[in-house]
Each structure stands twice: as structure tokens, then as C-alpha cells.
Amino acid sequence: MGNVLTNPRSDRVKAVRALSRRSVRSRTGEFLAEGPQAVREAVRFRPELVRDVYVTADAAQRHTEIVDEAREARLFLHEVTPDVLAAMCDTETPQGIVAVCRVLDVPLDAALAALPPTALVCVLTHVRDPGNAGTVIRGADAAGADLVIVSDASVDVYNPKVVRSTVGSLFHVPIVTGVPVEQVLAALRAKGVALLAADGGGQTLLHQVDLTRSHAWVMGNEAWGLEPEVRDACDEVVRVPIYGHAESLNLAMAATVCLYASAEARRSLTG
Amino acid sequence: MGNVLTNPRSDRVKAVRALSRRSVRSRTGEFLAEGPQAVREAVRFRPELVRDVYVTADAAQRHTEIVDEAREARLFLHEVTPDVLAAMCDTETPQGIVAVCRVLDVPLDAALAALPPTALVCVLTHVRDPGNAGTVIRGADAAGADLVIVSDASVDVYNPKVVRSTVGSLFHVPIVTGVPVEQVLAALRAKGVALLAADGGGQTLLHQVDLTRSHAWVMGNEAWGLEPEVRDACDEVVRVPIYGHAESLNLAMAATVCLYASAEARRSLTG
Numbered sequence: 001m002g003n004v005l006t007n008p009r010s011d012r013v014k015a016v017r018a019l020s021r022r023s024v025r026s027r028t029g030e031f032l033a034e035g036p037q038a039v040r041e042a043v044r045f046r047p048e049l050v051r052d053v054y055v056t057a058d059a060a061q062r063h064t065e066i067v068d069e070a071r072e073a074r075l076f077l078h079e080v081t082p083d084v085l086a087a088m089c090d091t092e093t094p095q096g097i098v099a100v101c102r103v104l105d106v107p108l109d110a111a112l113a114a115l116p117p118t119a120l121v122c123v124l125t126h127v128r129d130p131g132n133a134g135t136v137i138r139g140a141d142a143a144g145a146d147l148v149i150v151s152d153a154s155v156d157v158y159n160p161k162v163v164r165s166t167v168g169s170l171f172h173v174p175i176v177t178g179v180p181v182e183q184v185l186a187a188l189r190a191k192g193v194a195l196l197a198a199d200g201g202g203q204t205l206l207h208q209v210d211l212t213r214s215h216a217w218v219m220g221n222e223a224w225g226l227e228p229e230v231r232d233a234c235d236e237v238v239r240v241p242i243y244g245h246a247e248s249l250n251l252a253m254a255a256t257v258c259l260y261a262s263a264e265a266r267r268s269l270t271g
Numbered sequence: 272m273g274n275v276l277t278n279p280r281s282d283r284v285k286a287v288r289a290l291s292r293r294s295v296r297s298r299t300g301e302f303l304a305e306g307p308q309a310v311r312e313a314v315r316f317r318p319e320l321v322r323d324v325y326v327t328a329d330a331a332q333r334h335t336e337i338v339d340e341a342r343e344a345r346l347f348l349h350e351v352t353p354d355v356l357a358a359m360c361d362t363e364t365p366q367g368i369v370a371v372c373r374v375l376d377v378p379l380d381a382a383l384a385a386l387p388p389t390a391l392v393c394v395l396t397h398v399r400d401p402g403n404a405g406t407v408i409r410g411a412d413a414a415g416a417d418l419v420i421v422s423d424a425s426v427d428v429y430n431p432k433v434v435r436s437t438v439g440s441l442f443h444v445p446i447v448t449g450v451p452v453e454q455v456l457a458a459l460r461a462k463g464v465a466l467l468a469a470d471g472g473g474q475t476l477l478h479q480v481d482l483t484r485s486h487a488w489v490m491g492n493e494a495w496g497l498e499p500e501v502r503d504a505c506d507e508v509v510r511v512p513i514y515g516h517a518e519s520l521n522l523a524m525a526a527t528v529c530l531y532a533s534a535e536a537r538r539s540l541t542g
Contacts, residue, residue: 037518045516139524144514172516207535243415243534245316245443247308249527253410256524257531263514264478 005054005080008087016054016088016100022156029103031158033171034091039099040066041168047073049171051100054080054088059096066097090160103158104170105177108184111147112191114174118269120144120262121193121216125151125181125230127251132222133157134165135252141169143259144266148173149216151181185233188216195234198258199226200248202239206258209238211265217258222251276325276351279358287325287359287371293427300374302429304441305362310370311337312439318344320442322371325351325359330367337368361431374429375441376448379455382418383462385445389540391415391533392464392487396422396452396501398522403493404428405436406523412440414530415537419444420487422452456504459487466505469529470497471519473510477529480509482536488529493522 007013018024019032030051033042036059042050043066053070057079060067070077085094115121122140127133133155140148150157157163157177163170176184185195194215209215218234220226231237240249240257249257278284289295290303301322304313307330313321314337324341328350331338341348356365386392393411398404404426411419421428428434428448434441447455456466465486489505491497502508511520511528520528 041516135521135524138517139520141515142511142513142517142520142524167518169515169517207538240413240531241534241538242413243538244412244440245312246409246413246440247438249410249413250406252524253406253413253527256520256527260511260528260531263512267478267512267514 005078005084008083013084013087016098019100020090020160022159025103025156025158030100031103031163032088032090032160033099033101033163034089034160035095035164036063036066036097037168038163039097041171042099042101043069043073043075045171046101046104047075049102049104050075051102052076052078053097053099054078054085056080056082056085056096063097091164105157105175108149108176108179108187111174111176112187115146115191115214117214118212118266119146119193119214120259120266121147121149121188122255122259123149123151123181123184123216123218124154125218126221126227127154127219129222130155130159130161131165132251134162136219136255137166137173138169139252139256139259141173143263145173145259147176149176149179149184151184152178153181181230182233185218185230194236197226197231197234197237198240198254199231199237200239202237204236204238205241206238206261209236211262212269215262217255217262219251219255276349276355279354284355284358287369290371291361291431293430296374296427296429301371302374302434303359303361303431304370304372304434305360305431306366306435307334307337307368308439309434310368312442313370313372314340314344314346316442317372317375318346320373320375321346322373323347323349324368324370325349325356327351327353327356327367334368362435376428376446379420379447379450379458382445382447383458386417386462386485388485389483389537390417390464390485391530391537392418392420392459393526393530394420394422394452394455394487394489395425396489397492397498398425398490400493401426401430401432402436403522405433407490407526408437408444409440410523410527410530412444414534416444416530418447420447420450420455422455423449424452452501453504456489456501465507468497468502468505468508469511469525470502470508471510473508475507475509476512477509477532480507482533483540486533488526488533490522490526
């Protein structure tokens with residue numbers, strides 16, 4: 001590492017801090033990954049996207065594996081004072097390390113062309129809460145989904161809170177953003193992907209659906225669910241059965257149960 | 272309803288507000304259910320526990336079904352001004368209705384005696400985050416669990432944030448609290464309930480476990496998981512398989528996936 005960056009009021013620090021604003025992210029095509037988990041996954045899985053890594057002396061000692069991997073990947077690594085790091089961050093406890101990354105979403109056409117023959121896709125539409133969106137992306141990654149599509153009317157996936165909630169999964173699974181949901185559904189259908197609306201009012205129970213074919217789970221807003229026209233555009237409206245007296249599951253729980261039912265069906269298929 | 276309560280500094284209001292403190296809940300044996308969802312479930316499922324319902328004129332109009340059910344159950348129903356309601360509450364947006372309830376946890380022995388022949392139990396130990404605890408209780412209810420046991424080293428289930436996160440499920444499923452986890456595990460084992468530790472480091476995969484017998488899922492702390500001695504005291508250490516590159520699932524997601532795997536096994540058993 002070169003000179004230590006010590007001035008929390010420098011233009012560079014201000015430029016990094018400005019990435020907490022959506023308009024700045026859109027204009028620059030960059031976003032900030034905060035904390036060791038997100039930075040490690042960025043450096044490990046998508047080093048070509050990492051523009052700069054900023055780390056305090058303390059954090060560099062605690063996370064030598066990240067620093068070593070960043071050096072091996074010949075990334076720009078900068079030591080900063082704790083004041084500078086805090087000034088760069090949205091988080092209250094940034095844990096000493098952040099990375100400025102280029103946005104990583106892929107065009108819808110390219111993403112669909114890259115799908116395997118039996119694909120598992122997760123579509124989020126009108127999801128507004130950053131924590132929910134991030135948790136669903138994490139769940140999709142864990143369940144082995146091939147693609148996550150976050151439609152235009154949802155929270156920005158590069159929002160610092162979304163990035164944190166994915167705990168690195170943002171760098172693991174291909175993501176499409178900003179496409180209107182109607183266009184997403186039409187393109188998936190044209191590709192032969194069955195459209196399964198996840199909805200507490202669905203007529204089909206989760207265990208009644210064929211999850212061994214190519215399919216996409218379509219998830220709606222955390223409070224009011226899917227828009228009627230989105231639900232109607234899907235092939236099946238599926239509900240997670242409620243065995244007790246709970247009224248419903250929340251979005252992240254329902255999404256995880258559906259995605260893991262798909263993962264289990266794929267697993268039993270391949271043995 | 273009688274006279275409208277208008278004084279936010281009255282002794283009654285102070286006594287209700289004090290229920291946000293654990294020491295006061297312990298001493299009085301009461302807790303506060305906030306918001307229409309929690310109050311409706313309390314009135315509907317456990318009216319014998321409800322001491323007083325407090326509602327603003329606006330909320331009484333919006334939630335006539337709750338007011339009607341409370342009247343039919345001959346509960347004490349008090350109209351209050353919005354100022355009084357706000358002064359009673361922990362929540363910033365209490366939505367106009369709260370109920371003071373008696374605590375509802377049951378003794379461990381009685382709870383075990385009431386279990387069905389093939390039981391599904393959820394044990395939480397060292398779970399500290401109120402939102403996580405509440406979400407797992409909600410998931411256990413949804414999956415049809417027969418009993419939830421929250422061991423002594425966990426967050427208080429009557430904490431206002433836990434109560435809110437259960438979205439009424441606290442009133443649906445029998446709950447045991449405050450017993451040391453070693454004692455819980457010994458009692459479950461004596462009852463013939465298989466002890467399944469949910470742990471990301473487990474050797475057994477979720478789909479390899481026999482979930483058609485009586486079993487308990489034992490879940491640990493959201494950050495560091497189960498204590499080694501708790502894990503060792505269980506019959507099997509089970510992990511939810513990760514199909515993608517995610518490091519793990521969070522507590523609530525892992526718990527929901529495990530509980531729903533149990534629900535699905537029970538469903539296929541009964542047809």
C-alpha cells in the first residue's frame with residue numbers, strides 16, 4: 001500500500017461517500033461494498049469489478065486473507081485512517097474495510113441466454129425494503145438459483161442496506177435490474193421458463209407444483225404482495241401452506257421456503 | 272365503553288408504559304400486545320389472558336371486528352385519546368390499539384404432557400435479537416409446530432419487539448420460557464423426542480433426516496450458533512445444504528426451512 005489517506009474531507013472521500021445516493025450510483029456506475037464479508041466476496045468472485053479497496057491498519061491485520069487476495073488480483077489497495085473510513089461509509093460500524101465496485105447487473109437477454117437447460121430464477125417486483133430484498137437475494141444464492149431479476153419498481157440493489165443484507169451473495173449470482181416486470185415475464189415465458197407467482201392467496205399448494213422444470217418464482221411487495229396483473233400473467237399462483245394459525249409468512253421466509261423446495265426438487269432429480 | 276381516558280400522565284398510563292421493562296413484566300406477570308394484529312389474535316385465541324384493551328376512537332372504527340369480539344368476550348374495553356395511547360406504547364406507530372395481557376408461558380412438564388404422539392417442537396437457545404426470535408416463533412406457528420421452547424439465556428418473549436415480530440403467533444402456539452437448555456433437552460429426550468441441532472457445520476443434510484418421528488429443532492444464537500455442549504447433547508447435527516456460494520442462511524431463514532421440511536414430512540405422512 002502507498003501513502004495512508006488521512007483527510008476525511010478530501011475529494012476522494014467525498015466521492016466515495018456520495019455513492020450512498022442512488023443518483024450518484026446511476027451516473028458513475030459504481031457502488032460501495034462495506035465490511036469484510038462483502039469485500040472478501042467481491043475480491044474473490046468478481047475482482048474485475050473492484051476499482052479500489054480501502055482498509056484501516058487494524059482491519060488489514062484482522063483480515064490478511066482479503067488483503068492478500070486483493071494484492072494477488074493486483075487491485076488498488078489503499079490504507080486509510082479510521083476517520084477516513086467512517087467518512088466514506090453509510091454504516092455506523094463499517095468494520096474497517098470497503099471496496100468501490102462497478103455495478104454488476106447484466107442485460108436481460110444475455111442473462112436468459114446463459115441459463116442452464118433446467119433453470120431456477122427468482123424475480124422480485126415492487127420489493128421496497130432493502131433488508132428484505134437483500135435477504136431474498138441471499139436465499140436465492142443459497143438455494144442455487146441461476147439468476148435473480150429485480151424489476152424496475154423495486155429498491156435499488158446497490159443501496160448500501162441491500163448490499164449489506166446480501167452478505168456477499170450480490171457477487172455470487174447473476175442479477176438483472178431495471179426492466180419492467182411485464183417485459184421480464186414475457187421474456188421468461190418465451191424462453192420456456194414456467195412462471196410461478198408466490199402468493200398467500202394462491203390456489204396451488206407448494207408441494208403440488210412441478211419444480212423439476214425450468215421455473216421462476218415471482219415475488220411481490222412485502223406488505224401487499226403481487227399486483228393482480230402480475231399474478232394473472234403467471235402460469236400458476238402458488239401458496240406456502242400454513243399448518244398452524246399464523247396468517248402468513250413474511251416475504252423473506254416465504255421466498256426461502258419456495259426457493260428451497262425448488263432446490264430440493266432439483267437435487268432429487270440429479271440424485 | 273365508559274369514560275374516555277384523556278390523561279397521558281395518569282397512574283394507569285404509567286403502569287401500562289412500564290410493561291416495556293422486563294423487571295416490571297416479571298413482577299406483574301403482564302405484558303403489552305400492540306397493534307391490531309396482535310390484539311385481534313389475543314382477543315380471539317386467548318381472551319382469558321386479556322386484562323384490558325385500550326383503543327382510540329379512530330382505531331375502534333377501523334377495527335370494529337376486534338371491538339365486537341372483545342365485547343362478546345366481556346373484556347374490559349377502554350376508549351383513550353391518541354396521546355394516551357402513544358404514552359402507553361413502545362412503538363412509534365401503535366396504530367391505535369393495545370391490550371394488557373397476562374403472560375402465557377406454560378410449565379415444561381405440562382407442555383410435554385400435552386404433546387401429540389408425533390410432535391414437532393422448536394427450541395431457541397441464546398437467541399438475543401427480538402426480531403429473529405419473533406420471526407422464528409411466527410415460522411413455527413406457520414409450520415404447525417406443537418410447542419416452542421425459549422430457553423433461559425434468550426431474549427424475553429414478552430419484549431415488545433418480540434411480540435410485534437410474532438404478528439400474533441405468540442397467542443397461537445404453546446410457549447415454555449426460562450428453563451435452562453440442558454434441562455429442556457433432557458426432558459425432551461425422556462419424552463422420546465429426537466433432538467436435531469440446526470447448525471451450518473452439521474454432518475447430516477436436511478433431506479437425510481427422518482422427520483416423520485417426534486422431533487425438536489434446536490436453534491442457537493444468530494451470530495455464533497449453538498454452544499458446543501448443546502450441539503453435543505443433540506441426537507443429530509443437521510445442516511441446510513447450500514447449493515450456491517452463500518456462506519450461510521440467517522437464523523430465521525434456516526429455522527423456517529427446517530420447520531417447513533418437518534411440516535412437509537408430517538403432511539406426506541398423513542396424506
